[in-house]
Amino acid sequence: MLKRAAVALMLAAGLAFAGSAAAKETKVGFVYVGPIGDHGWSYQHNQGRLAVEKELGVKTSYVESVSEGADAERVIRQLASSGHDLIFTTSFGYMNPTVKVAKQFPNVKFEHSTGYKRADNVTTYSARFYEGRAIIGAMAGKMTKSNVVGYIGSFPIPEVIRGIDAFTIALRKVNPEATVKVVWVNSWFDPGKESDAAKTLIDQGCDIISQHTDSPAPLQVAEQRGVYGFGQASDMIKFAPKAQLTAIVDNWDPYYIERTKAVMDGTWKSEDTWDGLSTGMVKMAPFGDAVPEDVRKMAEEIKQSIIDGSFHPFQGPIKNQKGEIVVKEGEVLSDKELLGLSWYVEGVEGSIPK
Known part of the structure; x- marks a missing residue:
């Protein structure tokens, strides 16, 4: 005490x-x-x-x-x-x-x-959270029955838009008929708003929910309503043992240890780091029981192809919402373009809030 x-x-x-x-x-x-x-x-x-x-x-x-x-x-x-x-x-x-x-x-x-x-x-x-979004987007494309998938956004900044786009590109590669509905809550962490957003999306026909917000509330709603979802930033399986298909896990431990060591030994310098699956800064949680074997296999193959560099989530052809080719076949969006991404790809419904 x-x-x-x-x-x-x-x-x-x-x-x-x-x-x-x-x-x-x-x-x-x-x-x-x-x-x-x-x-x-x-x-x-x-x-x-x-x-x-x-x-x-x-x-x-x-x-x-x-x-x-x-x-x-x-x-x-x-x-x-x-x-x-x-x-x-x-x-x-x-x-x-x-x-x-x-x-x-x-x-x-x-x-x-x-x-x-x-x-x-x-x-x-x-x-590079978008690498994980590509994996879960493909999984959603395989597992949706309604062909309508929901996505809860925090703020309309490039990081979040990039995730929505990576998710949607992967979704439609395996299921061209599927679309994504987005609800913005204008908060990183607000369980009440996140819960309401999930309910709204499910009421609109979404049978899978993804999120770029920080609480397990959307997954808990998915569990209650009998639909599926994905954990955000950490493995949230304990909050939704039936609903969570997997989760994108942010693994900061090695980076924080390395950078603290650099201060301690006097080697710290200003730089920029943007790592992903290949270094383990982004990890995927174990699959939930509801994930079929063929979907597990597909997800693992996508993960390995991102790690070995044979696949990039933003490699062309990519169309914008108007159906116009914005990334040609054989081309890949540069890091600079990804960092400033401010437009939706084909398959995302609605517009980006100003």
């Missing part, structure tokens, strides 16, 4: 500290957009933080549920001014606050997830 009370007091102050005294000279901080109990995005980043503690014995701290904007800037500055040597800011909307604070603390190293602005003491990193 005393231990729980102590932790509660630290959380109330805005910071939770953990770690051993083995490496007091290195202090690492993390800023999360959601609660560490979201079982999705922030949960997985926190697993990476725990891996750093376990592997390196360094002292770490975190602040959870930090809004993007002024709150983020305040929290990042607080960490930078309180002796942290390395700070990971783990949401797209933290980009400008991170860069702003970094200018004021040139001796502190900053790592921003999913952004594109760098400086001498600011590096960027992300994962």
Whole structure:
């Protein structure tokens, strides 16, 4: 009880500290957009933080549920001014606050997830989640009976649009009749909105639900309504043992350990990292019991072809919503084009919110 009370007091102050005294000279901080109990995005980043503690014995701290904007800037500055040597800011909307604070603390190293602005003491990193979307899109194409599949979007930024497009391209390669309906919730983590979005999509005829939001709420709705879905960021099978077909798992552990080591040994430098299935930064959870053997085999083949480089989720021919060829056969969208993706491919219904 005393231990729980102590932790509660630290959380109330805005910071939770953990770690051993083995490496007091290195202090690492993390800023999360959601609660560490979201079982999705922030949960997985926190697993990476725990891996750093376990592997390196360094002292770490975190602040959870930090809004993007002024709150983020305040929290990042607080960490930078309180002796942290390395700070990971783990949401797209933290980009400008991170860069702003970094200018004021040139001796502190900053790592921003999913952004594109760098400086001498600011590096960027992300994962090629779209590779996993291609796998689950193909699975959905094989398993849908209604040919209508739902997708819950957070914010209409390139990262999320890229995932919707990769999912839809793969879906229609195996099932040209299938279409994707998208509901935007304008939040990374809001179980109520995510649940309502899932219900709306199912009411519109969707028999498979995918998501780029962070709670297991959509999967729980799928379980209740007798349809299928995919976990987001972590393996969510315990929330939907019958509904989850697989999950795209974000594996930050090796990256966080490597980058912390670089600060400790003085080799850290500003760079950009964008890894995927081939390095293990993106993983796929085990298949659910409902996945037929032929679908498992197909999914594994797609995964291996992405890993060995013989297949790219955005290789042509690719059509836009108007049916126009935008990526010719034999061509592949460049990383620069993928990072700025702002249009739907053929098969996605509706328009992108402005």
